[in-house]
Amino acid sequence: MPSIWQTLSLAIPLAFGLVASLPPSARADQQAEIAEGEYLARAGDCIACHTVPDGALFAGGLPMLTPFGTLYSSNISPDPATGIGKWSADDFYRTMHQGRFPDGGLIYPAMPFPSYTKVTRKDCDAIYAYLRSVPPVRQPNRPNDLRFPFNNRSLILGWRTLFFQEGEYKPDPSKSAEWNRGAYLVEGLGHCAMCHSPINALGGSPESKAFEGGLIPMQNWYAPSLTSNKEAGLGEWNIKEITDLLRTGISHRGAVYGPMAEVTFDSLQYLNDADVHAMAVYLKSLSEGSPPATEVSSIPAPESSLLLNFGQTTYQTHCASCHAPDGRGMPPEYPPLAGNPSIQMQSAVNPIRMVLNGGFPPGTAGNPKPYGMPPFAQLLSDDEVAAVVTYIRAAWGNRGAPVSAREANRLRTAPLD
Amino acid sequence: MSFWSLVGRGSLINRAGRLGRSIVVITLTFWSATVPHAQPTAHPPDTIEARMLACAACHGPQGQGTNNDYFPRLAGKPAGYLLNQLVAFRDGRRRYPPMNYLLEYLPEAYLRQMADYLAALRPPPLPQAATEVGPALLTRGRELVTEGDPGHGVPACARCHGPTFTGMEPAIPGLVGLHASYISAQLGAWRYGTRTAAAPDCMQIVASSLTENDVSAVAAWLASLPIPSDPSPAARGALSMPLPCGSEPN
Numbered sequence: 001m002p003s004i005w006q007t008l009s010l011a012i013p014l015a016f017g018l019v020a021s022l023p024p025s026a027r028a029d030q031q032a033e034i035a036e037g038e039y040l041a042r043a044g045d046c047i048a049c050h051t052v053p054d055g056a057l058f059a060g061g062l063p064m065l066t067p068f069g070t071l072y073s074s075n076i077s078p079d080p081a082t083g084i085g086k087w088s089a090d091d092f093y094r095t096m097h098q099g100r101f102p103d104g105g106l107i108y109p110a111m112p113f114p115s116y117t118k119v120t121r122k123d124c125d126a127i128y129a130y131l132r133s134v135p136p137v138r139q140p141n142r143p144n145d146l147r148f149p150f151n152n153r154s155l156i157l158g159w160r161t162l163f164f165q166e167g168e169y170k171p172d173p174s175k176s177a178e179w180n181r182g183a184y185l186v187e188g189l190g191h192c193a194m195c196h197s198p199i200n201a202l203g204g205s206p207e208s209k210a211f212e213g214g215l216i217p218m219q220n221w222y223a224p225s226l227t228s229n230k231e232a233g234l235g236e237w238n239i240k241e242i243t244d245l246l247r248t249g250i251s252h253r254g255a256v257y258g259p260m261a262e263v264t265f266d267s268l269q270y271l272n273d274a275d276v277h278a279m280a281v282y283l284k285s286l287s288e289g290s291p292p293a294t295e296v297s298s299i300p301a302p303e304s305s306l307l308l309n310f311g312q313t314t315y316q317t318h319c320a321s322c323h324a325p326d327g328r329g330m331p332p333e334y335p336p337l338a339g340n341p342s343i344q345m346q347s348a349v350n351p352i353r354m355v356l357n358g359g360f361p362p363g364t365a366g367n368p369k370p371y372g373m374p375p376f377a378q379l380l381s382d383d384e385v386a387a388v389v390t391y392i393r394a395a396w397g398n399r400g401a402p403v404s405a406r407e408a409n410r411l412r413t414a415p416l417d
Numbered sequence: 418m419s420f421w422s423l424v425g426r427g428s429l430i431n432r433a434g435r436l437g438r439s440i441v442v443i444t445l446t447f448w449s450a451t452v453p454h455a456q457p458t459a460h461p462p463d464t465i466e467a468r469m470l471a472c473a474a475c476h477g478p479q480g481q482g483t484n485n486d487y488f489p490r491l492a493g494k495p496a497g498y499l500l501n502q503l504v505a506f507r508d509g510r511r512r513y514p515p516m517n518y519l520l521e522y523l524p525e526a527y528l529r530q531m532a533d534y535l536a537a538l539r540p541p542p543l544p545q546a547a548t549e550v551g552p553a554l555l556t557r558g559r560e561l562v563t564e565g566d567p568g569h570g571v572p573a574c575a576r577c578h579g580p581t582f583t584g585m586e587p588a589i590p591g592l593v594g595l596h597a598s599y600i601s602a603q604l605g606a607w608r609y610g611t612r613t614a615a616a617p618d619c620m621q622i623v624a625s626s627l628t629e630n631d632v633s634a635v636a637a638w639l640a641s642l643p644i645p646s647d648p649s650p651a652a653r654g655a656l657s658m659p660l661p662c663g664s665e666p667n
Binding site: 359 | 507
């Protein structure tokens, strides 16, 4: 005979099923779809642009500086008057897939629809279900503040002709299912190409240049190429090093910093083992075949030997206690500088900014209490910054070109937000 | 000139002869044998102090401040106050780009641990800078700080920040051990809205009631005070506050 508890454990879900409008199995399906949608919204990092710090979830209003003026992200909470409460699942899919509002209006490509177009209908529907489930926030969208002629939305048509190719991700049958999953996440929801592509004067990243790196407009950070082992190409990293970097923010090869810290903090740390592994497999394959970093050091000009000597002294005084006299660091807490491609790239913007601004890797589930690096802007002169960056770019077999005090000075005023 | 030629010609080593060379060789062998193997296992200490070395460059290794006018002493301030500031910098309610940048992606649990660590520190005070203002301004400063200016709605600092200006638990900061420039910059930041606190923002109200001259006077007088022998903040609720403050529930 069933006990009272067994009877109750059957009766309670039944009671809920009767009260709710949907049968229990449909409700469970709906809950599962919402949970899946939340996960995918993390993978797409919707929150980074559609929520202001300390603000209401998905209420928008985040200013985004572009070379053409300021755009404000929109309210994507389910408020009917000011958010997407009146949108259908079809409307939402069209927005993601075609970069058009439900009324057909064109969306500025600050919204990464050239990447989101690759997301499947099923995944778009899950994200839609999740966005419908969060609290509605009544907050009217703020008008964009773009200069003439960029305030004319019809210009977007020209941009689309040049740079936008509509279409869901097509798996490559010659590759593994895991590789394809990684490619789908990196090229689609992850919208990595938004930063890791050269941005040309028209604000577009042509498909053929995808993942070849570029200076992020207005932010003055360089997003390294993911296809070259001389930059952030991950061809020489092992899979664990890549997954550690993406998900915890630190690894034995280097740490995330600048805008990538936000990506790990808001998005990548929430992805499951299988997906991060798949992304790592795909990212590693992108730079396979690219020539590895050569060990031949470029011979510095006579005047840069002085810079190197001065830089070495500065390094031993301020940097060696963490990054070690031989540049090996104490990985993963203090990243290595010897052999670290991030320091040797043709663009010296990132190492200069790291010295000036310091930074903490993001605090993540896998690294909740990161070790930080102090800013040196207040301590070192332009000459000292140039010397120490020149030194770390050339010491221990590194082969980056010298940097000038002028370059260091220019980055003192780079925006920090 | 190579290292070995130095060894060969160095008078001390020549005198020591073969033994000296052997020691050099052994030492070099020891280094080459230990460094590559020791390095990969070397980790920084698993302490909050090591994790927060990034803060030491500006705030001193013990949070005691530095001789820079604009970087405050943090040691011994109430943990609740420190946490409020860390969170406000992270979320942009208090604007100072280098701090906003450093804290942007740190979780609150970690910031709380940082605040607790700094609150418990009791480093010796730094040598005080000589006051550069005249006696009239200092007198005005002492009046405002200890008695306020009731006619203009300015309460005495001591009413909330304590008779020895070491603050009150959990969230009212001490005002001693700070540079005059820092204090006047904060009062200015409240007036212009680049520093805000939970509503009701009592310091915004107080700072807005001060004249420019008052700000200089208060800053100069507070900066001239020594850190008392017991720099601990007053206990929670020990002082009855003249106006409500959102960050100090009472």
